Amino acid sequence: MRILITGAAGFLGSHLCDQLLGDGHEVIGMDNFVTGSPDNIAHLANNEKFSFYKRDVSNYIFVPGKVDAILHFASPASPNPLSKSGYFNLPIQTMKAGALGTHNCLGLARTQDARFLLASTSEIYGDPEVHPQVETYAGNVDPVGTRAVYDEAKRFAESLTMAYHRFHNVNTRIVRIFNTYGPRMDLEDGRALPNLLKQALLGQPLTVYGDGGQTRSFCFVNDLVDGIVKLLYSDEHFPVNIGNPIEMTILQFAETINKITGNKAGITYIDDARSARDPQRRQPDITRAHDILNWVPKVDLEEGIRRTIPFFKQKLGIA
Numbered sequence: 001m002r003i004l005i006t007g008a009a010g011f012l013g014s015h016l017c018d019q020l021l022g023d024g025h026e027v028i029g030m031d032n033f034v035t036g037s038p039d040n041i042a043h044l045a046n047n048e049k050f051s052f053y054k055r056d057v058s059n060y061i062f063v064p065g066k067v068d069a070i071l072h073f074a075s076p077a078s079p080n081p082l083s084k085s086g087y088f089n090l091p092i093q094t095m096k097a098g099a100l101g102t103h104n105c106l107g108l109a110r111t112q113d114a115r116f117l118l119a120s121t122s123e124i125y126g127d128p129e130v131h132p133q134v135e136t137y138a139g140n141v142d143p144v145g146t147r148a149v150y151d152e153a154k155r156f157a158e159s160l161t162m163a164y165h166r167f168h169n170v171n172t173r174i175v176r177i178f179n180t181y182g183p184r185m186d187l188e189d190g191r192a193l194p195n196l197l198k199q200a201l202l203g204q205p206l207t208v209y210g211d212g213g214q215t216r217s218f219c220f221v222n223d224l225v226d227g228i229v230k231l232l233y234s235d236e237h238f239p240v241n242i243g244n245p246i247e248m249t250i251l252q253f254a255e256t257i258n259k260i261t262g263n264k265a266g267i268t269y270i271d272d273a274r275s276a277r278d279p280q281r282r283q284p285d286i287t288r289a290h291d292i293l294n295w296v297p298k299v300d301l302e303e304g305i306r307r308t309i310p311f312f313k314q315k316l317g318i319a
């Protein structure tokens with residue numbers, strides 16, 4: 001296939017480029033570098049099967065030649081208000097990438113008779129009242145909350161995707177991505193793993209927000225990409241959760257990072273770094289991914305963190 005990936009220079013987009021090129025496809029990357037980095041795709045510069053367009057997907061997009069599939073991964077994605085690249089500080093771009101960007105990609109998919117895969121998110125469940133989160137749960141999102149620019153844009157994007165599927169018969173997929181980590185994360189984006197692993201490698205105390213009792217479930221990027229590619233190759237049109245179902249508190253997560261890195265600086269608790277809308281629990285129910293795609297994650301947290309450390313050390317310039 002000839003596959004367009006928006007957000008190709010981002011953390012997930014760049015890993016998808018690698019995986020799909022590895023599967024023998026031709027890949028067209030698109031990114032405007034608002035949150036993505038040219039470094040993430042620099043290794044593809046001489047790959048004959050890779051081409052790249054610097055574009056903002058919220059404007060009309062055009063790609064010469066036939067396109068067989070479009071994966072829409074362009075969006076700011078970090079919720080941390082302290083980060084310049086988080087959606088808190090890019091609110092309008094975030095809504096435009098999720099809403100207008102999805103519309104443009106669906107329009108292109110329709111004219112090209114291409115399949116379309118939307119990168120959606122566990123954030124569509126908001127601060128969930130159903131646990132673990134199953135795809136049939138409709139979520140608990142505040143439309144005027146500080147996370148709304150991301151959550152509601154992705155909810156709109158899911159609705160638009162289903163509308164194009166039902167009304168225009170576009171061959172669509174929706175993946176709901178849960179917390180993911182690995183090499184090529186932006187060390188400055190303020191999310192839990194970049195913040196905590198960077199602090200640990202620098203011998204600093206890890207900043208745990210609140211009492212650290214809130215939970216997340218962390219998936220290694222290679223597992224996630226494997227699930228997304230399986231979904232792309234499947235015929236499933238309804239949303240599928242992809243994420244690691246092993247739930248832990250953020251305090252346990254921080255302690256694991258300190259243990260693996262041998263960091264003796266401990267933990268510091270920070271009260272007001274996040275909005276009151278920080279979801280208290282998050283864990284994917286991956287029954288559908290298992291049954292439909294025969295997918296389960298394989299990399300455990302310790303191994304995943306060990307595989308992430310060399311990239312962080314390189315970025316931090318430490319041996």
Ligand code: UDP
Pocket residue numbers: 078079080179190191192193195196207208209210212214216250274278279
């Ligand atoms: N978190 C933290 N310390 C940090 C960064 C994040 O305790 O330095 C917490 C954050 O409050 C949240 C969890 O880690 O409860 C995951 O945050 P992240 O920004 O990775 O994404 P989210 O899962 O909230 O979308």
